[in-house]
Amino acid sequence: MSFPWAQQYTPTNGLMRYFDEKLPLPRLVYNAVGAGYPVPRNLNYLWNFGVLAGFCLVIQIVTGIILAMHYAANAEVAFATTEHIMRNVNYGWLMRYAHANGASFFFAVIYLHIFRGFYYSSYKAPREMIWLLGVVIFLLLMATGFLGYVLPWGQMSFWGAKVITGLFGAIPIVGEPLQVWLLGGFAPDNAALNRFFSLHFLLPFVTAGVIILHIWALHIPGSSNPTGVEIKTESDTVPFHPYYTAKDGFGLGVFLLIYFAMVFFLPNYLGHPDNYIEANPLSTPAHIVPEWYFWPFYAILRAFTADFFFIPAKLMGVLAMFSAILIWFILPWLDKSPVRSGNYRPLFRIFFWILMFDMAVLFYLGGAPAEEPFVMFSQLATAYYFLHFLVIIPIVSMVEKPKPLPYSITEAVLGSDKEAVLGENASVAK
Amino acid sequence: MAETTSTAGTDTTVVTDGEDGVRRRDFINIAAVSAAGVGGVATLIPLVSQMSPSADVLAESSTELDVGAIEPGQAVKAVFRKQPLFVRRLTAKEVEEANATDASSLRDPQTLAERTKEGHGDVLITMGVCTHLGCVPLGAAEGEIKGEFGGYFCPCHGSHYDTAGRIRKGPAPTNLEVPEYEFTSDTVVQVG
Numbered sequence: 144m145s146f147p148w149a150q151q152y153t154p155t156n157g158l159m160r161y162f163d164e165k166l167p168l169p170r171l172v173y174n175a176v177g178a179g180y181p182v183p184r185n186l187n188y189l190w191n192f193g194v195l196a197g198f199c200l201v202i203q204i205v206t207g208i209i210l211a212m213h214y215a216a217n218a219e220v221a222f223a224t225t226e227h228i229m230r231n232v233n234y235g236w237l238m239r240y241a242h243a244n245g246a247s248f249f250f251a252v253i254y255l256h257i258f259r260g261f262y263y264s265s266y267k268a269p270r271e272m273i274w275l276l277g278v279v280i281f282l283l284l285m286a287t288g289f290l291g292y293v294l295p296w297g298q299m300s301f302w303g304a305k306v307i308t309g310l311f312g313a314i315p316i317v318g319e320p321l322q323v324w325l326l327g328g329f330a331p332d333n334a335a336l337n338r339f340f341s342l343h344f345l346l347p348f349v350t351a352g353v354i355i356l357h358i359w360a361l362h363i364p365g366s367s368n369p370t371g372v373e374i375k376t377e378s379d380t381v382p383f384h385p386y387y388t389a390k391d392g393f394g395l396g397v398f399l400l401i402y403f404a405m406v407f408f409l410p411n412y413l414g415h416p417d418n419y420i421e422a423n424p425l426s427t428p429a430h431i432v433p434e435w436y437f438w439p440f441y442a443i444l445r446a447f448t449a450d451f452f453f454i455p456a457k458l459m460g461v462l463a464m465f466s467a468i469l470i471w472f473i474l475p476w477l478d479k480s481p482v483r484s485g486n487y488r489p490l491f492r493i494f495f496w497i498l499m500f501d502m503a504v505l506f507y508l509g510g511a512p513a514e515e516p517f518v519m520f521s522q523l524a525t526a527y528y529f530l531h532f533l534v535i536i537p538i539v540s541m542v543e544k545p546k547p548l549p550y551s552i553t554e555a556v557l558g559s560d561k562e563a564v565l566g567e568n569a570s571v572a573k
Numbered sequence: 574m575a576e577t578t579s580t581a582g583t584d585t586t587v588v589t590d591g592e593d594g595v596r597r598r599d600f601i602n603i604a605a606v607s608a609a610g611v612g613g614v615a616t617l618i619p620l621v622s623q624m625s626p627s628a629d630v631l632a633e634s635s636t637e638l639d640v641g642a643i644e645p646g647q648a649v650k651a652v653f654r655k656q657p658l659f660v661r662r663l664t665a666k667e668v669e670e671a672n673a674t675d676a677s678s679l680r681d682p683q684t685l686a687e688r689t690k691e692g693h694g695d696v697l698i699t700m701g702v703c704t705h706l707g708c709v710p711l712g713a714a715e716g717e718i719k720g721e722f723g724g725y726f727c728p729c730h731g732s733h734y735d736t737a738g739r740i741r742k743g744p745a746p747t748n749l750e751v752p753e754y755e756f757t758s759d760t761v762v763q764v765g
Contacts, residue, residue, distance in 0.1 A: 209623055231627040234619035392609070 146181045146365065148377040149174070175362065181380035182387055183368035185556050189263075190366065190387075191394035192256035197354065198395060199249035204347055206242040207291075214294065216340035218333040221296035222421040240410040246288050247413045248402050250436035253281060262495055263371060264483040269364045271475040276357040278471045283350045285437070285468075290343040292434060296336065297418030302431045304331040304339070310444075313458040330424055370555045371483030372548055379552035430512055438509025439502050440464050443528065445513050446521040463525065470532050477532060480540035482548065490543040491536075498531045634765050640696055641760030648713040650701060653752060653764050657701030659713045659725070659738075660762075667736040668695055670723065674735065681747045685737040688751050698762065699738040699749035703727040710734060710749070725749065 152173040154160045163169050173179045213232050215224045228235035257277070260266055266274035293304045308331070312322040327334030365374060374380055381387075405412065413435060417428045433441050447460035454462075485492045504524045511517040549555035626634075636653045640660055643649055648661035663671070671685040689697060701709050705727065711717040712725035712734075720726030721742060722735035732743030739748040754764040 205620070209620065212624070213627075227627070227629065231629040233622040233625050233627060235623060235627070237619050238623060392605070 146374065146377075146380065148380075149181050150178045150382060152177075152179055175358065176388070177384045178382040180362065180365075180383040181374070181377070182366050182383050183374060183379060183552050184381045184386075185368050185370065185552050186366065186387065186390070187369055188390075188394060189255070189259040189369075191391055192252050192259060194391040195252045195394060195398050196249065196256055198398075199245060199252055200347065200351060200354070202245045203242065203249060204351075206238050206245060207344075207347065209238045210242055211344065214340075216294065216337050218296060218336050218422075221294065221336060225295040225297075236410075237406070240406050242291075243414060244402065244405050244410060246291065247434070247436065248398075248405070249284065250288065252398075253284060254436075257281065258499065261498070262485040262492075263367060263369060264478060264480070264485070265367045266471075266475045267478065267483050268475065270361075270367060272360045273357060274475060275472060276353055276360060278468065280350055280353050280357060281471075282468065283346055283353065287343060287346040287350065288434065288436065290339045290346070293331070293336065293339045294343060295418060296422045298420045298422060298426075298428050299415045299418040299431065301331055301422035301424065302427055303433060304335060306431065307433075308335075310461045310464075313455070313461045315458065331422075332424075367483065368552060369484060369486060370549055370552055371487065372550075372552055372555065375551045376553070432510055435506075435510065438507075439505040440467055440509070442505040442509035442521045443467050443525045445509075445518065446525040448518060448522075463529075467525075467528060470529070474532065474536075477536050478540050479537065480543060480545065482545040487546040487548055488539075488543060489546065491539050494531065494535050494539060498528075501527045501531065636764045637757075637761065638764070639761050643696075645695065647715075650713050651764075653700070657709050658752070658764060659697075659699050659701045659749070661697045661699075661713065663695045663697055663736060665695075667723065671735060671737040671739075674739075680740050683737075683739060683748055688737055688739075688748070690754075690756060693756060696762075697736075697738055698754055698764065699751055702750065703729065703732055703745055704740065704747045704749065705730055705732050705743070705745040 152163065152170040154163055154169065159169055170179075210228060213224065213228045213235060215221060225239070228239050230236075232238070260274065260277070289303070289307055293300045304326075308322050308325050311325060312318045314321060323329060325335075326332075327338065368374075415432065417431075420428075432438070441464075444460045444464040447456045447463060450456050451459045480488065480491065482488055485495055501524050504520065505528065508517050508521045508524065634654055636651060636658070638649075638651050638660065640662070643660060643662045645662050645664045646667075648659055651658040651660060668685065676682045676684045685697075686694060688699075689695070701713060703710050706729065708727050708729035710720075710725035710727040710732070712719040718726045718728075720733035722733050724736045724738055724741075725734040726732070727734075727743065727745065730744050732745035733741050734745075734749055735741050737748075738751075740746070752764050754762050757763050
């Protein structure tokens with residue numbers, strides 16, 4: 144959009160020309176995901192995950208609206224209607240498995256999208272706003288995922304709702320009344336289930352709104368790229384369509400293969416068998432765990448076992464868990480290195496992979512039972528997590544000597560021969 | 574990729590594959606987009622089908638009832654597919670009245686025999702749903718108005734049905750629907 148060489152929308156069809164005059168919607172699409180959006184020519188497959196995440200939202204909204212046609216958010220019948228969907232409704236099993244696994248794949252895609260942002264420092268100026276909106280989207284997704292998991296009203300649903308709303312009970316003074324207010328009772332029941340359903344229906348549309356802002360903000364500076372060098376000339380870019388519609392289309396095909404392999408052959412692999420037992424307020428399952436996508440943060444929550452000065456352990460865990468994500472909001476200002484891409488930052492790159500390992504450890508521990516030695520490892524991994532963002536990143540960005548950057552994206556793609564670069568510039572620019 | 578670089582270099586070069594001059598890239602492009610299109614359309618099948626009656630609704634789609642206890646002149650209301658079903662044992666006079674009418678002069682020409690089962694010519698089983706706009710006609714329960722022709726009368730828009738449940742007067746286009754049913758014994762009827 145902002146590049147002077149971007150192609151202009153010129154409809155040849157009379158109807159489209161008429162439409163575009165009255166409402167320039169085709170123009171908007173053309174400039175957003177069509178030939179009118181110049182994109183760096185060197186994007187690798189890690190740049191597929193934004194489109195995949197958008198596709199996941201579409202899957203979730205379509206299957207979710209369908210599930211809502213057959214589901215009743217009433218504690219008396221919620222579990223029964225879920226089973227009704229599985230057994231009676233035509234293709235109901237497909238809709239529910241597609242929705243449940245869709246949530247898992249949504250998070251998988253989002254995590255890779257975020258880690259891409261970490262490695263290539265996509266959060267740095269001039270793209271801070273894109274990053275901040277992205278963190279907001281991630282928080283919305285977590286809330287939506289949690290609310291949705293409560294709806295089938297199985298044992299894990301019920302106790303998940305109890306534990307997560309219990310987190311608010313940790314807040315001093317207002318905590319208990321706040322928890323009761325959130326639930327509309329003293330334990331999760333009909334009131335809680337109804338409001339969770341209502342909010343679970345609402346939040347995806349709020350998310351869609353924030354995604355529009357996310358993309359809008361993206362189109363101001365344009366997409367980042369694996370070199371981290373900004374676009375200089377037309378030869379650094381290709382039009383989004385057909386180049387990246389094709390590349391994203393291929394990635395989408397691979398994604399769908401894996402997704403439907405899960406939906407059709409391992410639909411309950413990521414779920415928990417206890418959630419096929421109806422909610423029972425009088426019996427807690429022996430081993431209660433959230434869905435896998437919350438595990439790293441669940442491990443941080445459980446890492447705090449002793450009171451910390453005057454702060455009780457429970458509150459500390461809650462604060463740490465929320466801080467683990469909120470800290471991403473200040474990441475653009477913690478990392479002061481002028482070089483974006485991890486490809487040119489040897490020291491940063493090492494610590495990036497250590498962080499990935501640390502998150503993998505937290506992920507494993509979040510799914511493990513709350514006993515030794517897992518608790519101790521959680522404490523170490525949690526400590527390292529915060530150390531990475533608050534200490535290591537700022538220090539690395541100050542002491543590191545980055546490798547020399549290519550002059551331009553074109554040079555990075557075609558080699559260092561200046562004449563070849565200029566030669567192609569000349570021929571493309573005509 | 575070889576194709577793109579060669580075409581970018583010299584604009585006039587068109588790389589073809591095969592003797593008929595079809596570009597391999599065009600073929601791949603059309604094949605890929607078509608596969609995606611067919612897949613997308615196939616996806617609509619479950620998305621549309623889920624709105625059809627579910628297995629539990631279909632499981633309730635037949636009703637069994639005993640007509641043995643119904644006296645001549647009496648009618649009962651049953652439920653078939655969540656809609657009222659009228660079962661009426663006609664008196665000899667009512668049968669005579671129905672047969673006296675010239676079927677070909679009716680709006681929806683049908684004889685009483687066509688609307689009942691052989692050997693059970695006095696058992697009239699119809700839906701209790703007016704064919705005009707779906708109200709429940711009066712006349713099945715004792716003391717209700719039976720209309721000008723002694724059968725059923727729909728109070729919503731004034732349709733009169735005769736003793737064979739045929740439309741005689743008013744806006745309804747067709748006779749009261751006779752559902753699919755059969756006698757499984759002398760007195761037991763399975764509807765649907």
